[in-house]
Amino acid sequence: MSQLASMEKLFGVIDQTAIILRKELNCVYLEAVAETGENLFQGTILQEELDEVTKKRLKKEYDSITLDHFEKETIRKAYQLAILKGMKEAVQPNHQMTPDAVGLFVSYLVGKFMAGKDKYTLLDPAVGAGNLLTTILNTHAASIEHVYGVDVDDLLLQLTYVNANLQKHGVQLFNQDSLQPLFIDPVDLVVCDLPVGYYPNDEGAKEYKVRAEEGHTYAHHLFIEQSLRHLKDGGYVVALIPNNLFESEQSHLLQPLLKEEAIVQGIVQLPLSMFKQEQAAKSIIILQKQGEGVTAPDQALLVNLPKFSNREAMSDIMAQMDQWFSVNKK
Structure with a gap:
């Protein structure tokens, strides 16, 4: 898989799981990106308040990738894309990213x-x-x-x-x-x-x-x-x-x-x-x-x-x- 394809795949998982968490936790997308990133890092679903159906949906997404298979730059770029999406959604002067x-x-x-x-x-x-x-x-x-x-x-x-x-x-x-x-x-x-x-x-x-x-x-x-x-x-x-x-x-x-x-x-x-x-x-x-x-x-x-x-x-x-x-x- 090319680096671009890898980055898009990882971004897709971060984005889809953040969308699920945003809805279930009633939070903004950027907060959901942080939550799902922590889940990915810990290798488990940390939000105990979620129902079993939601946890299964998240697990299916997380199980579709293996984080250790991605290069650091691929991870940085995929996570950056998700953050940029969140920053566009809720523009704050201090929420800007160095290009x-x-x-x-x-x-x-x-x-x-x-x-x-x-x-x-x-x-x-x-x-x-x-x-x-x-x-x-x-x-x-x-x-x-x-x-x-x-x-x-x-x-x-x-x-x-x-x-x-x-x-x-x-x-x-x-x-x-x-x-x-x-x-x-x-x-x-x-x-x-x-x-x-x-x-x-x-x-x-x-x-x-x-x-x-x-x-x-x-x-x-x-x-x-x-x-x-x-x-x-x-x-x-x-x-x-x-x-x-x-x-x-x-x-x-x-x-x-x-x-x-x-x-x-x-x-x-x-x-x-x-x-x-x-x-x-x-x-x-x-x-x-x-x-x-x-x-x-x-x-x-x-x-x-x-x-x-x-x-x-x-x-x-x-x-x-x-x-x-x-x-x-x-």
Whole structure:
């Protein structure tokens, strides 16, 4: 069976059983996806309140597949499809998923910047449903020693928990406001699709250097500062940022922090065609925390990506990037 056919088969089982559970448990589809994912992982039906007929219907679906026969990436993509379906059904601003192509490109950058490190630790302070994190883990798990994920949304965190379990990744998860104190040791790498917008907790924002003089502070600025706080010296942040990060009305508050505490190793602008509106467009920033022996590159990696579907243009860009890495990351 091809990978696509395998993924479609697994998605079909997740989807059909989630539909059954949504009706029987009177819950939203996303919650049912988490419930059915947990059933798949545990190899049993955990919802005791279901009647025998419903349990038999679910068991028939579950018995039609063997989870161990699926590759991790196939599981991630099938589960991702179900989550995307649920997010379209009940749109919430914080219920958005990092697109696959972006996740794979972030994973490529992680591999390049972390090359030479046998083992390293990883934190995603806005882990969401875990798609970006598990994309990276599926490529670099052998090098990643400890993994931490934080999110304030308990449903998204439950989806991450099931997502990681199904793919057999060990992840420590924390259900809390990521901008409050984190009881996590400093890590080597922070990856994050930064939540964009204002942070409503003005009192909490006062603990940060990038806080606004009046009114709400940008959450994405606070997340950058929090990420740098939780990095070891010389560690990296690889984060998705809004394109206007350095041109917004609060950018003058962020720039001194970056100058004092970090080196901007690179900025990669994602294709504008990926975004419905230009003002929603994003880039990937790579920051390195200042520390002994940390030096700035002669020239930062500055890239405007073409459409991912344009293979020739992408091949040219990747060759240019590989050349930059060969000079700056020996």
